[in-house]
Amino acid sequence: MDLSARIDAAIHAAIRQGQAAPSPGKLASALHYSVTPGGARIRPTLLLSVAKACGDENPALADAAACALELIHCASLVHDDLPCFDDADLRRGKPSVHRAFGEPLAILAGDSLIVMAFEVLARAAPHDPLRAAGLIGLLAGRTGMPNGICAGQGWESEAVVDLSAYHRAKTAALFIAATQMGALAAGQDAEPWEELGARIGEAFQVADDLRDALLDEETLGKPVGQDDLHGRPNAVSEFGIDGAIARMRDILAGAISSIPRCPGEARLAKLVTAQAEALTPLKWRADQARVPGE
């Protein structure tokens, strides 16, 4: 099975277990709606790619980790779209969950997906309980307070923002979870994999800022200009478009050189580059082609 088939199989199995009868039908539907269509599944793909680069000696645990990570990501999208945060009507080209199901079910769907993420890992524990507990700890650490995406969102309520902590928690956290959980699922020490995740997260943030500045709502499948609207820091407003592109290239080079020694090191470097290219909007590619000397 290729990576995206492994991820989808794990996610659909988890959602089906969450929908077992008797259960409230609308919330059950909202769970399925929240995780489909899948988008690029960038974080779980990165997780499984790292696991493969490290030998993937426990694929069941790696699949559970990838699934759990994506469930947390989907939960964060559902809650971030709520009226009191981004008030987004669209997500992945369809109505956001609270637009389709109402606010109560959107809050509950997010809560249920968070819980489901940890349940999936607990269910995989008999494969290797200590490693599963480690994965739960890593995921929780990059989801909650003080270092996770909840903290990242929490910074947006502060008058004075620690920008480095904000970015690390808001966007990098789940990429750090991806690289560290991938390594741990395959039996490797998680710590040396933190830098790769942090740098990919940083690159992703810059790419997102570029997309937000350059693309229209229809292409993006979600509202544009959200950062300007909410006064959030943004690489494009800070460095300009060319500056942001140059910055992204630097970050990616650093990411690739930070990959720890492992059997699949070269292949993983290629994959990180390919993922970065896939994130590149067309206009940005055209701009890039015009950079002198390239």
Next chain:
Amino acid sequence: MDLSARIDAAIHAAIRQGQAAPSPGKLASALHYSVTPGGARIRPTLLLSVAKACGDENPALADAAACALELIHCASLVHDDLPCFDDADLRRGKPSVHRAFGEPLAILAGDSLIVMAFEVLARAAPHDPLRAAGLIGLLAGRTGMPNGICAGQGWESEAVVDLSAYHRAKTAALFIAATQMGALAAGQDAEPWEELGARIGEAFQVADDLRDALLDEETLGKPVGQDDLHGRPNAVSEFGIDGAIARMRDILAGAISSIPRCPGEARLAKLVTAQAEALTPLKWRADQARVPGE
């Protein structure tokens, strides 16, 4: 240390770890606000009581389990109070979290407390990883979909409600988690402890219905008449006050006779009765005193 000191120590240690710098200050404060003052801490007290009745051979794990359970309960209160659910201005005699901190921070505080619950258990895993993973699975199962408190709240969005599934998920779920996690933390099989939790949950629901019908807002520390307001099923409207009291007595007798054989069986039975009495509002006690022949 007595049980309530063990619970408070574990909860405050968890909250402090969630507030470690750098972290967004308002969300950090909202976390502390959400878990204090502690209320009766009924669920974690039940959990530790069951663990003690079973020998309490791994108190660190039992403390983590009790703390995690209470964090989930506090998270559910924060989210249930939100404007799109109960729209409650008061909780435990002070402004609800969204009234004190705003809706975004209330949603994030609830999310962070859910995550923290699983993190606390993951952190206790080195004591016994397989048992910790089991505790995480039990807690997740009684929190999310289809059998947890999220499902219970989800039933309130349905036109046709499975009443038995609704009550089991809405109120009994965290009591079942309490008895099963208490047993498992002490190394016992969790399954035989489900019935005790379910019955205590049922009794608690009836007591809550009685309090909701009989007490005023000031005494209760939260808005009264919420069930009538939201058209939710209620033992008092179904059986009348005397009928509900009789029903509660039946349920408690069943609860006590369901306690599995264990070293602390007699003591646990006493504690369950005492807890039930503590839940009894004064007017109900007076009514009870007037029942002929008692």
